[in-house]
Amino acid sequence: MLTDLRIKKEKPREKSFKVSDGGGLYLFVSPSGGKLWRFKYLFGGKEKLLSLGPYPDISLLAARSARDDAKATLRSGRDPSINKKLQKLAGITGTANSFEAVAREWYELNKPQWVERHASDVIGSLEKEIFPHLGNVPIKDITPQDVIAVLRLVEARGAKDTARRIRQRMSGVFVYAIASGRGENDPAAVVQKAMAPMRKGRQPAVTNLGAAREMLAKVDAEAAHPVTLLAVRILALTAVRPGTLAETLWSEWNDLDQADPVWRIPAERMKLKLHHKEDENRDHFVPLSRQAVEAIKVLRTVSGRGPLAFPNARFAHKPMSENAMGYLLNRAGYHGKHVPHGFRSTFSSVMNEQFPNDSAVIDRMLAHVAKDKVEGAYNRAAHMQRRRELAQAWADLIMLDAKPPAEFLVGKRR
Template sequence: MNKFASKLAALNTFEQLAREWYDLQKSQWVERHASDVIESLEKEVFPHIGARPINDLQPTDILPVLRLIERRGAIETARRVRQRMSAVFVYGIATGRAKDDPAATVQKAMAPLIKGRQPAVVDLEEAREMLLAAIATPSHPVTRLALRILALTAVRPGTLIATQWSEWDEESLTQGIWQIPAERMKLRLQYKNDQSRDHLVPLARQTIEAIQTLQRLTGRGPLTLPQNAQSPSPSDTPRSEPRTHVLGGEVVG
């Protein structure tokens, strides 16, 4: 290989193209997703094939990288990493520096992702039982109130945990509407600042009463559910309790 070809190969390593692809794409992603993408490549891929010229890589180089992830039981992570590797190869093809996409070839050779049934409350009687269970659960008072609000609004636990008192101001409670900002919802980045995509949740009288009671306990700070206001036990939180202690696995977060 002559000196020019050697320099070209060094510029066209998998890591080099992956970072170019990432820099091109990251502006359309939310920060958390962008961090997840680059960190997964840095941790799972670059140590194994990052320094290799992209055109030297074959399916037999890609699959062992993914197998290492699968052996940890991280099947979904392995699939996401393969998709990201494939996107890098496609970028290389589009820019004239890669010939094919070996990450696409190995897709059918990967371990299957087996997902269990996602349980849910499907009728009014189940909803009533769920609410009664939330009320009767022996928990920290803040957690009990959070569970009651969760049961009455059916929002995601993560959404409730991140709620600030500014979303439950006097006007919202008077109108009986909880306006969750689009920026907190699972939306594409270009919709995050679009107020028309805010999620509106009706607040029943019982929900408003629970919120007002909660405010007397945690209303001094910006967050409705500050971590130090709940039980120190990790299992005694709105995120985990509806799945286990309260509902016997009948609500998903």
């Protein structure tokens, strides 16, 4: 029988040779010095070989254990070589049926119907929150307890809405697994009622005109980068969605010196279904008030050299994060009271109170989808003259006694 000392002393020769350990197990030594464990056996009247792996990766004791396992397989009437291939195949199949593998299949199947930003958010949330915990687990073995455990980690950060979106995405993956014969149930659906409750209602927003002016004055007084301060100012004046504002290109603001400047936001950047994003009739038109044009021109002195109106402070080729505006509002004392998206509610509440007969026009200014689908398909520039008037009226109301935007360039920066 072999010993480790004997194995180590075996030197390569001009030709390959074998060193027997007994019971069909031997060490095959090649001229290059490689040492490989092999097991010789009979199956169906034929001599066969089973490779067990190289020495010293496979120790002497491990090789003997593998030999004994192979003999046990023989006694059960099975071929050890075929059994090894089946085990390897089972491992590959198990990997293909892991949650991550199935989730990526589901993602690639659905990706074409999503806008790029949403698709990135979907796979990003799974890669960050789920794959590190459940990615390698066979999808059929995942229980409701497993699902709620990982979702609790997200909820613990206060990201309850994110946790709920992730649960929906996991549910989609489990349903896809069932449909493709790799799953038996949807544990993500089971935990829906067990998730942390959400505070009902809209996103927090200041909807009183006087309070809104006070809030903007506090924001203007904060130490911040001029681009961030101007972003909040322009957001308040135009009432567009924060994400839309953050990704604005300077090419969309080329006609600021004309008599009635209008910001034309391409449909592809609007909150629309994917199949509507190439429809120019769904471009959104934002009439720009005198105050909005003034703020944009000041912004141009800061970021006008690049294509993005609101570049990221660290990476100029990327748009600013929506969070930058939110953090500024938080520092001004409005955490939990007002978010960037809240300016849309501020605008709607104040203007509907001031101009109750113009509710339909105000809805168009917010790019809300018309209840009448036929009406909603019409050019979004409808009622433009009245929209210009209301945009200027809003700017005069909200910017009363506000500091000139040029002062943002000389204030303290964060």
